Amino acid sequence: MGTGLTDIHRQDAPVTTSKDSGRAAVAAEEMSAPKGDSLIGKTVTINRPRRELYDYWRTLEQLPQFMENVERVEPMGGNRYRWTVKAPAGRTVEWVAAVTEDRPGEVIGWTSEEGADVANSGRVEFRDAPGGRGTWVTATLLYDSPAGIVGKVIAKLFQREPAIQVRRDLRRFKQLMETGEVATGAWTRAQRAEEMN
Amino acid sequence: MRALTWHGKHDVRVDTVPDPEIVNPRDAIIRITSTAICGSDLHLYDGYIPSMKAGDILGHEFMGEVVETGSGSTLRKGQRVVVPFTISCGSCFHCSKHQYSACDNGVPADNQDIAQAAYGQPMAGLFGYSHMTGGYAGGQAEYVRVPFSDVGPIVIPDGVEDDKVLFLSDILPTGWQAAEYAQIEPGDTVAVWGCGPVGLFAVQSAFLMGAERVIAIDHFPHRLELAKRFGAETINFEEAKTYEALLEMTGGIGPDACIDAVGLEAHGFFADNIWDQIKVSTFTGTDRTHSIRQAILACRKGGRVSMPAVYGGFVDKFPLGAFMEKGLTLKTGQTHVQHYLPGLLNAIMEGKIDTTFLISHRMPLEQAAEGYRMFHDKQDEVTKVVLKPGMDLSQVA
Ligand SMILES: NC(=O)c1ccc[n+]([C@@H]2O[C@H](COP(=O)([O-])OP(=O)(O)OC[C@H]3O[C@@H](n4cnc5c(N)ncnc54)[C@H](O)[C@@H]3O)[C@@H](O)[C@H]2O)c1
Numbered sequence: 001m002g003t004g005l006t007d008i009h010r011q012d013a014p015v016t017t018s019k020d021s022g023r024a025a026v027a028a029e030e031m032s033a034p035k036g037d038s039l040i041g042k043t044v045t046i047n048r049p050r051r052e053l054y055d056y057w058r059t060l061e062q063l064p065q066f067m068e069n070v071e072r073v074e075p076m077g078g079n080r081y082r083w084t085v086k087a088p089a090g091r092t093v094e095w096v097a098a099v100t101e102d103r104p105g106e107v108i109g110w111t112s113e114e115g116a117d118v119a120n121s122g123r124v125e126f127r128d129a130p131g132g133r134g135t136w137v138t139a140t141l142l143y144d145s146p147a148g149i150v151g152k153v154i155a156k157l158f159q160r161e162p163a164i165q166v167r168r169d170l171r172r173f174k175q176l177m178e179t180g181e182v183a184t185g186a187w188t189r190a191q192r193a194e195e196m197n
Numbered sequence: 198m199r200a201l202t203w204h205g206k207h208d209v210r211v212d213t214v215p216d217p218e219i220v221n222p223r224d225a226i227i228r229i230t231s232t233a234i235c236g237s238d239l240h241l242y243d244g245y246i247p248s249m250k251a252g253d254i255l256g257h258e259f260m261g262e263v264v265e266t267g268s269g270s271t272l273r274k275g276q277r278v279v280v281p282f283t284i285s286c287g288s289c290f291h292c293s294k295h296q297y298s299a300c301d302n303g304v305p306a307d308n309q310d311i312a313q314a315a316y317g318q319p320m321a322g323l324f325g326y327s328h329m330t331g332g333y334a335g336g337q338a339e340y341v342r343v344p345f346s347d348v349g350p351i352v353i354p355d356g357v358e359d360d361k362v363l364f365l366s367d368i369l370p371t372g373w374q375a376a377e378y379a380q381i382e383p384g385d386t387v388a389v390w391g392c393g394p395v396g397l398f399a400v401q402s403a404f405l406m407g408a409e410r411v412i413a414i415d416h417f418p419h420r421l422e423l424a425k426r427f428g429a430e431t432i433n434f435e436e437a438k439t440y441e442a443l444l445e446m447t448g449g450i451g452p453d454a455c456i457d458a459v460g461l462e463a464h465g466f467f468a469d470n471i472w473d474q475i476k477v478s479t480f481t482g483t484d485r486t487h488s489i490r491q492a493i494l495a496c497r498k499g500g501r502v503s504m505p506a507v508y509g510g511f512v513d514k515f516p517l518g519a520f521m522e523k524g525l526t527l528k529t530g531q532t533h534v535q536h537y538l539p540g541l542l543n544a545i546m547e548g549k550i551d552t553t554f555l556i557s558h559r560m561p562l563e564q565a566a567e568g569y570r571m572f573h574d575k576q577d578e579v580t581k582v583v584l585k586p587g588m589d590l591s592q593v594a
């Protein structure tokens with residue numbers, strides 16, 4: 001652990017915004033089964049009740065509705081799910097991840113199983129926003145840094161920096177939950193289909 | 198369908214493009230009957246707005262007939278509607294506070310990155326106004342896809358002609374919001390920079406809100422004449438020194454409220470303006486700002502500055518010291534159109550507000566490129582161009 005970690009704990013700014021190089025390790029302490037050495041986290045306010053948002057997300061098969069790079073999430077029984085994610089040149093990559101943390105209306109955590117090509121773990125928390133303004137949804141993702149081989153695979157795979165991907169996915173989740181649809185500038189269905197590819 | 202498309206600076210063309218379709222449940226498709234060219238469109242025409250792509254369909258001031266509805270739309274086929282230029286969801290925190298132009302959900306997630314980086318937070322979507330505002334196809338076309346059609350469009354009663362209500366889409370509520378933001382008190386003198394459509398509606402609105410005097414500033418005699426018809430006093434900035442004239446006309450005090458309805462294309466040969474032009478042409482700055490500087494300097498101490506005018510980026514030589522020392526209040530923003538629609542439609546129906554005086558030219562959509570050229574080159578007599586997709590050439594006045 002690097003120096004200054006105690007300071008991360010002593011102030012109120014979230015660890016994901018820390019300038020300390022040891023921030024991923026600190027965040028990992030909070031997770032049930034952390035994997036990866038790079039950390040990203042984003043919070044979005046959604047004008048809907050906590051439980052409704054949790055329920056939508058917990059039905060993991062629905063994630064492709066707002067995670068545009070995820071093609072399918074299939075339940076394999078128990079707490080295991082097979083993720084199929086879009087890769088360049090029309091290909092896909094798969095891995096199996098287990099739900100390792102699940103408190104209804106509060107938090108869902110997951111982590112990839114041993115041997116996955118793309119090791120990653122994450123958690124999404126649902127908290128009441130202050131002042132009765134809906135729910136704060138915080139997604140935290142740990143993944144191997146782009147320096148590692150796996151990290152490079154991820155970056156290619158996601159076709160974007162994971163931080164950008166998480167930010168955009170959370171915006172789409174908000175749109176879907178608040179408005180019932182995902183905003184698009186496409187004005188024909190063919191254009192929309194092209195955007196989704 | 199036919200539509201006016203953007204291809205670069207001073208290059209717009211009427212092209213054949215795919216017809217719009219219902220893409221999302223809350224969409225409606227409108228067959229356009231009237232669609233105007235706006236001062237804001239000139240910023241696109243002059244190449245000041247970033248994130249435009251060749252082939253983008255322009256136009257954000259339009260109305261027409263509902264021809265198709267998605268499962269979540271509350272409109273019915275055959276209804277006539279005016280559509281706000283802002284695309285707002287109606288259900289986020291900002292929409293619930295009627296801050297429609299600050300809607301969280303109007304812009305597709307990927308496009309939100311641009312405004313997030315430039316402004317700190319993403320803004321509402323706009324029709325036909327670059328990819329930063331959503332990349333939505335605009336309404337200078339035969340048909341348009343209208344997202345969130347259950348929230349935005351206002352239904353127009355039968356028998357009310359287009360020309361009376363078309364400007365509910367943007368410039369009438371914009372002029373009204375500008376006057377409201379000036380927080381006019383009895384006895385107030387209000388100065389308005391720019392006698393384009395926004396400035397002229399701000400003049401009209403300021404009187405309706407109880408201003409004692411309104412002083413309108415421009416250099417086009419015909420536009421100043423229109424302001425005079427509403428009872429405004431006028432300053433032609435080419436013939437008089439604006440700051441000196443304003444102080445003399447207010448007994449040395451300055452106007453109680455100042456409205457900047459000019460924006461990033463301020464005209465005139467002022468030293469600071471020429472400096473701004475050099476910087477715009479060398480990409481070291483994006484905005485020219487003479488009118489807002491003048492408004493801040495002329496405004497009386499403790500007064501209000503309202504800025505409907507559009508500025509896109511960073512501004513140099515903004516007189517922050519004067520602003521602070523004098524204790525001014527500045528209110529600005531894209532218009533929360535949806536908030537004002539019911540009240541302003543009523544005012545039109547009751548004859549309290551007339552908007553038809555503004556229209557100087559009506560032409561078919563096919564002549565849209567010519568309309569842009571005229572509006573750009575002959576601003577004095579061309580106060581507003583309305584394109585009518587259904588009109589044939591023999592009807593041109
Ligand atoms: N806030 C909003 O939501 C909103 C909506 C619509 C338009 N706008 C903006 O409002 C502004 C005005 O729109 P418009 O359609 O009336 O435009 P316009 O171009 O028709 O009118 C601008 C007028 O300002 C005059 N002018 C130029 N330089 C001046 C100066 N230094 N002093 C005084 N007058 C000067 C011009 O001669 C012209 O008559 C534009 O910036 C437009 O983008 C904002």
Ligand SMILES: [Zn+2]
Binds near residue numbers: 367368
């Ligand atoms: Zn406009």
Ligand SMILES: [Zn+2]
Binds near residue numbers: 291301
């Ligand atoms: Zn909204």
